Amino acid sequence: MDKAAVLTHILRSKVRSTCLGGDSPVSVISSKKYIPALTAEAQDHESMSSVDHAIRGALSDGTRLVVLVGPEGSGKTTALQKLLVDWAKGEHLHNFSFVFHFQFKEMDSLEGQLSLETLIQYSRHQVHSVLRVVERPDDALFVFDGLDEYSHSLDPAGRALCSDASQAASAPLLLVSLLHGSLLKGAAFLVATRPTGNLKFLSGARVEALGFLKPQREAFFNSFFADSSVASRALLHMERTLGFYDFCTSPRFCWTVCFVYRSLIDSNAKLPETLSQLFVEILSHLIQSTSLTQDWNRKLVLALGRMASYCFLDKHSRCTKEQINSFGFQQFLTAFAPFLRVEAELETVSFRSQLMQEFVLALAFFLDGSEYEDVEKVLDKHKGAAKFLDLFLSGLSEPEQHRPLETLVGELDPDQMKGFRSWLKSGSEETLKGYDKNKHYRCFRLLHQVQNASLVKEIVPPLAHACIYHRNPGLQDCVALSYVIVCLGERDRLSVSGATVIKEMMEVLAPALSLSHVVELSDNSFQTEAVPRLASAVSSGVTRELNLTRSHLGDEKLKRLCAGLKDSKLHRLNLGSCRLTAACCDDLLSLLTSEISQLQALEITFNQIGDRGFKKLCKAMHSPLCRLQELQMQTCDLTAASMEDFAAALCSGHSQLRKINLTHNTVGDSGVKALCNALKHPFCKLQSLTLYDCGLTGACCSHLKEALMSEHFSLLELDLSLNDLGQEGALMLCQGLSRPGCPIRSLSLTRCELTQTVFKELGSLLRSGSCQMMFLLVGLNKVGDEGVRPLWDAVSHPSCSLEELNVEMTRLTDACVEDLCAAVRGSRTLKRLELRNNSLTDAAVPAVIQAMRDNPNMEELNLKYNDFSEDVFEMLEECDNIRY
Template sequence: MLDVLPFDSVVIPRCSSVRSRMDKVEVLTRMLKSDNTSTILGGQSPGSVINSRKYVPVTAGARGDDQRSLDDAIRAALCGETRAAVVVGSEGSGKTTALRKLVADWAKGECLQNFSYVFNFQFREFGSSADELSLETLIHQGHHQTPPDFTRLVTEKPDGVLFVFDGLDEYKHSLDPSVHSLTSDLTRPASGSSLLASLLHGSLLKGAAFLVATRPTDNVRFLRGARVEVLGFRKPQREAYFNNFFTDSVAANRAFLHMERTLGFYEFCASPRFCWTVCSVYKWLLDSDAKLPETLSQLFADTLVHLIQTLSLNKACSRGLVLALGRVASHCLRGQHPSCPKHAVDAFGLQQFPTSVDSFLREHGEEELSFRSHLMREFVLAVAFFLDASAYEDAEKTLNDHKAGAKMLDLFMSGLSEPAQYRSLEDLLGTFSSGQIKAFKSWFRGRSEKALKDYNRSEHYRCFHLLHQAQNESLVKEILTPPAHPSIFHENLSLQDCAALNFVITCLGEREKLSVSRTTISRETMEILAPSVSLSHTVILSHCCIHKEALPLLASAVSTGVARDLDLSHSSIGDEKLQILCAGLRESKLHSLNLSVCGLTAACCGDLVSVLTSETSQLRNLQMMFNEIGDRGFTKLCEAMHSPNCRLQELQVRDCDLTAASMEAFAGGLGSGETQLRKVDFEGNVIGDSGVQALCKALQQPLCKLRSLRLFDSGLTGACCSDLKEVVMSEHCTLSELELSLNELGQEGALLLCQGLKRPSCPIETLGLTRCGLTPAVFEELASVLKNGTCRIKSLHLAINKVGDQGVKPLWDAVAHPSCLLEELNVEMTKLTDACVEDLCAALRANNTLRFLELRNNSLTDAAVPAIVQVMKEKHNMEELNLKYNNFSEDVFEMLEECHNIRY
C-alpha cells in the first residue's frame, strides 16, 4: 500500500547513516524491479523503462515550441514556492513511470536531495481500511525501517519530507476540506480519507512537499500547487521511442512512418502505453511478414488476434471469451463505470477463463477489475455486436445505450463492418453476423444522409470519421453524392478531422473548393491535407495559424496540383513565412493569391515580385488588403509591372498605408506598355489630390489599359476633379469603373467630373459617388448625363448625399428616359419621403433596364407601400428593391411580402 523511501540528513550515529544508505539501495531495487507486464495492453513496466536507460521524456508545460521534459517540469515545480505539483495526463501518458523514475533518481542521489524522506502512496489503496489510525502508524504498518525517532525528525523538519501520490482518479472520496475533520496531530488516529485530506491541505505535517499524479478528475480543483500537463510523446519522442524499441533501424523507420501516416492524428498516439502496444503489434506483424494495419480498427483487430493466439484457445473458447469481455465492456460503458466488481464478473461468463482474462483486465483496487485499455474495452464490445445478433439490438439502440461512456464505439463498428478488417477475426472467432453488418450499414447510410442535409460541423465530421475508418471508397461516393455536399467548409479542425476530411476528398477526386478556417496548420496537418489541396481548384485557409514548417508542403501541393486560387487571408503569415511560401510558388499555376490581413510589411514585396515575374507565372489577382507595406513596399511591388512575365490583372491594396509618394512609381508601371493590369483598388489609402494627379497622367497614355480605378476614401477633394475630367475626356481612356465614394468632392468638383462624363465615347459604366457632398445641382447634371443618348453608365451609387425629394427628382426623370441604361441605382440615405413615390413609380413603369434599386435608410412610410407594391408586381425585370430601415410598421409587412423581389 505504501512505499517509504527514507534518507536522514540529520546528524545521527554511524549505524543509522549506514542503515539510511541501505534503505536507499532497497528503495532503488524496488523502483527498478522489472515487474514485466504479461500483456501488450499494459504497456512497458516502469521498472523496465528505467532499467533500459532508453527512457524518452514525455513533454509537459506550454504547447508549441516551449516544451520541457516531464522530469524537468516536476522538479521545477517541487523546487518552487509552493513545493507542490499536480501532474495531469490521460491514460498511459507516462505519469506513473515519471513518478517512479523521480523516486529512483532521488534514491541514486541524482535529484531532490533536499528531501530526507520520500513516501510513495497509491490512491486506490489509501484509506481502504475502515480502521482509524495515525499517519505514524500508517507509515509503520507499511514499512519497518524508519528510525525510532522518526516522528520527532519529521516534526522538526517537515520541509525535508516529500509525499508522492499516484492515481488520484481512482480515489473514491472527495478532497474537499469542508467535508473532512482535518487533523494536525501525527499520533492521533483518523480515517484514511481524513488523513489524506489533512496532508494535502497542509493541516497535517505543514511544510511538507507533495506530488500528485492523476487522470483528469474533479478532485484536482481542491489541490494546491503547480499544474503540470502531461502531453505524452509528441512526434520527436515517438520517433525516438520507435528507434529504441526496434533493434533494426530499417524496421524502426518503416514502423514509425506507417504509424504516423495511419494513426498519428489520434490524440492517444501521444500515450507511451499506446506506443508500446503499437510497437509490440507491429513487431509481431513484421516478424510474420504480415501487412501493417491501415486503420485503428485493423490495429485492434491485429492486437486481439495476437492476444488470443498467445492464450492457445480453440475457436469456441476464443469466441466465448470475447463475448464475455463484451458483456463486461457493456456493463462498464452503460453505467460509465471504470471498473466491474469481481463478484459480478462470473455473471458475464468469465469464470470459464480464469487465467485468460489477465491479458485484458487488471485489478482495480482490492475488489474490482477494469480493462487495461479503454480503447480495447470499446473494441471488444464492437466485435461482440457483430458476433452475437441475439445479445445486441440494432446499431442505433446499441450506440445510444452506450453513448454516455463510449467515444470510439461507432468508429470501431464502422471499421468492423468491412470484410478487409474483420476477416482475420472471423478466422479466429467464427463468422460475423451478416444481418448485423447489413443493419449497421443501413443505419450508417441513413444517419449520414440526415447529417449532411444539416450544416452541423460535428455531425459532418463524425460521418467523415466513420467513412475513414471503413476505408471503402465506393461507400464514400455513394453517401457523398455531389448534391449532398458540393463543397466542404469547416473550422477548428483537429488532426483527426483533417485525416477524415482528406480521405473523403481523395475518394471523391478533383473538386471545386477546399475551405478550412480557424485551424492550426502544422507540418503534420499539411502532410495530411496535401492530397486534398492538390485536388482542389480553390484552396481557402483563412483565419488559420500556419506554422513555418507547413509552408513548403503547402506550396508544393499547390504547385503540383490543380489549384488556381489560394486564400490565406487573416492568417498572420508575416514576412518571414511569406518568403518561404513564395520560394515554393514560383513554379505554381496560381491565378489568384489572397494575402489580406497577413501582417505583412515592405520587406515581403521583393519576394512577391519574384513570384509575379517568374517565367511560369500565371498570377492574375493579388489581394494585399490591410497590410502595412507602405510606399516603400508598394514601390518595390510596382517593379513587377515592367516585366513581360508579369500577368497581373487585378491588384487590391486597400488600407496599406500608401500615400502620394508611391503613385509616381505606379503610374510609371501603368504607362510602361508591359503591364496587363486592369483593375486596382486603393481604398483607404490617403493618396490625396497630388497622388491622383500622377495617376491621371498615366491614365491618358495610349499604352495604359486600366479599366477599374477604386479611390474609395482616399483623401480626395474637388481639386482632383479637373484631372479626372481630363482622363474621362481622353480618347485613350479605358476606364469602365471609377469609384470615388467617401471623398469630399463637393458641388464644384462633381460638376467638373460631369462635364467629362458627357463625352460621347466616355467608357465609364460604373460610377461611385457615395457621400461626396453632392448637391441637387449635381444630381440634375448627372440626370442630364444619363439621358444624353451616349452615356454608358449602368451602375450609379449616390448614397448618403442628403438632397431630399426635389434633389433626387431629376434622377427619376432620367430613369424614365428611353436613353437611360441604368441597371443599378443606389440612393440610400438621401432623405426621400412619401412625396417621391409618384415619380419613383412612374420611372419604374417606364424603365426596362433597372434591376437593382437601393432605397434603404430613407423616410418612406406605410402610405408609400401600396403604390410601390403595385408597380413591383408589374416589373418582372426588377430583381431587387431594398426598402430596409424605412419608417414602416408591421401593418404593411404582409403587403410587402407579396413581392418576392422586395427586401424590407
C-alpha cells in the same frame, strides 16, 4: 521510507507486460531508456519543459501540493517512479528526508478505523520513519498515484478533519486531512491522476502531462527499432496515416504501435491505415497468445464485451472476482491475463487499456446480436464513457478489416453488420444536410475508419457538397477530411480556417488541396515548415485560386510560398492581412515574372507594402511574362510618390492590368494627375479604378475630365467614393462623362459632398442618349427629395440604360414616393434600387409594393432601416424581391 527501501520497493517490483501496457516502469528505468514526458506548456515554449523538471521545480520552490494530471498512458506512473529512484540515489529533491509512496487503489480497500501510523504500515513503510515525520513534517513528501481509481470524495466540506497523527479515523478521512493540511501540516504531497471529479477539491500547483512530442517520439522509436530507417518509417506512418495524433503523445500507445509495426514490418505485411485496423492486429496477437480454440476465443471476447459494457455503464474501473465470473470468465482461468490487469492484493481485475475495452465491446456487439440492442441504443447508453466505440464499430463493419479476426473468433453476425451499415448511412446523410461542423468531423472520421471509397461516394454526393468547409480542425480531422475528399475526387472549393497549421497537418491535407479548384485557408496560423508543403500541393493539383487572408504569414514565410508557387497554375492569390512589408515584393515580383506563372489576380490588402514595395510590383508589369490583370491594394500605405511608377507601368505596352483597387491609400490629387496621364495613353488597358477614400478633392477632377475626354480612355468602372469632390469638382466630372462614346458603365460617388445641382446634371446625363452608364451609386449625399427627383425622372426616360441605382441615406421622405413609383414602373432597364437608411414610413408601403409588382424586371428593392413599423412587415413579406 528510507532510500534503500525505496529502491527495493520500486526496482524489484514485478509487473507483467503485454503489448497493451508496454514496458513496465521498472524495466524502463533499469534499462536507462527513460524518456521524460512533457508538460502541456511545452507545446508553446521552446524549452520543452518535462514533467520531471516541472514537478521538481514546484517542490523545490516550497509548493506543498503538486497535482500531476494526464490521460491514460501519458507516462505519469513512470515519471513518479523515476522521481522516487532519483531521490533514493541522491540525485534530486535533496530537501526531503522522507518519502512515502502510496497507490490510491490500495487506499480504497482499507476499512475500519486506523491511525496515520497504521495507514503507513499497510503500505509497507517503516513505523520509525512516521514518528520522526510527525516531529519534522516539512522534511516529508507523500506521493500518491492513481487518484482516478479512488472511489471516495476528497471534499473536506462538512468533515471534522484530523490533526493528531495518533488519532484513529477512516482511511478516507485521513487522506482528506493529509491533503488539506490539517494532518502533518507542512508536509508536501504529489498526486498523479487521470482527469477526475476529485480534482476540484485539490488546490496547489498543477502539472499537465502531455506525454511525447515529436522529438520524444523520434527518440522512442529509435530506441525501439535497431534500424533508424525502419524507425523513421514507422513513426512517419503512425503520425500521418493513422490520423489519431492525440494518441501519439502517449508513451504507452507509442510502445503498442512499435510492437505491432515491428511484427508487420518483419513479415513484409501492410501497415494499418486506421485505428480500427491497428486494434485488429493487437487483438489478433493477444488472442493467439491464449492458444484457445475458435469457439473458446469467441466466448472469451463475449465475456470481455460484457465486462467492458458493465465498467462503462456503472463507471467501475475494476471488477471483483465474483463480478467477472458473472460475465463468463470462470471458464478461462488465466486466459484473460493479456487483456486484464489482475490486482492480487485487492482481488480485483481491470482492463489494461480503455481503447481495448472499447474495441472488444464493438467486436462483441457484432459477434452476438442477441446480447445487445440496436446500434443507436448501444451508442446512446455508452455515450460519454466510450468515446471511440462508434469509430471501432465503423472499422469492424468493413469485411476487409474484420476478416483477420473471423479466423480466430468465427463469423460476425450478418444482421448486426447490416443494421450498423444502415445506421451509418442514414445518420451520415442526415448529418451532412446540417451545418454542425463538429458532427461533420465525426461523420468523416467514421467514414475514414470504414476505408470504403464506394460508401463515401454513396453517402456524400459531390453535388451536395461542392464546397466542404471546416473550422478549427485538428490533425485527425484533417486526415478524415482529406480521405473523404480524395474518395469524392475533384471539387470546386475546400475551406479550412481557424487552425494552427503544422507540417503534419499540411501533409495529410495535401491530396485534398490538390483536388480543389479554390482553396480557402483564411484565418489560420502557419508553421514555417508547413508552407513549402502547401505550395507543393497547390502546384501539383488543379488549384486555380488560393486564399490566405489573415493568415499572418509574414515576409519570410511568403518567400517560401512564392518559391514553391512558381510552377503553379494559380490564377488568383489572396494575401490580405498577412503582415507583409515592402520586403516581400521582391518575391512577388519573381513569382509574377516566372516563365510559366499564370497568376492573373493578386490581393495584398491591409499590408504595409508602402511606395517602395509597390514600385517593385510595378516593375513586374513592365515584363512581357507578367499576366497580372487584377491588383487589390486597399490600405497598403501608398502615397502619390509611387503613382508615377504605376502610371509608367500602365503605359509600358506590356502591362495586362485591367483592374486596381487603391482604397484607403493617400493617393491625393497629384497621384490622380499621374494616373490620368496614363489613362490617356493608347497602351493603357485599365478598365476598373477604385480610389475610395484616397484623400481627393475637387482639384483632381480637372485631370479626370481630361482623361474622360480622351479617345484612348478605356475605364468601364470608376469609384471616387468618400472623397471631398464637392459641387465644382463633380460638375467637371459630369462634363467629361458627357463625351459621346465615353465607356464608363459604373460610377460610384458615395459621400462626395454632392449637391442638388450635381444630381440635376447627372439626371440630364442619364437622359442624354449618349451615356452608357448602367450602375450609379450616389448614396450618403444629403440632397433630399428635391435633389434626387432628377434621377427619378431620368430612370423612367427611354434613353436611360441604368440597371442599378443607389440613393441610400440621401434624406428621402414619403414626399418622393410618387416620383419613385413612376420611375420603377416606367424603367425598361432598372433591376436593383437601394433605398436603405432613409425616412420612408408605413404610408409609402402600398404604393411601393404595387410599383414593384407592375415592373417584372425589378429584381431587388432594399428598404432596410427606414421608418417602418411592424404593422407593415406582413405586407412587405408578400413581395419576394423587397428587402426590409
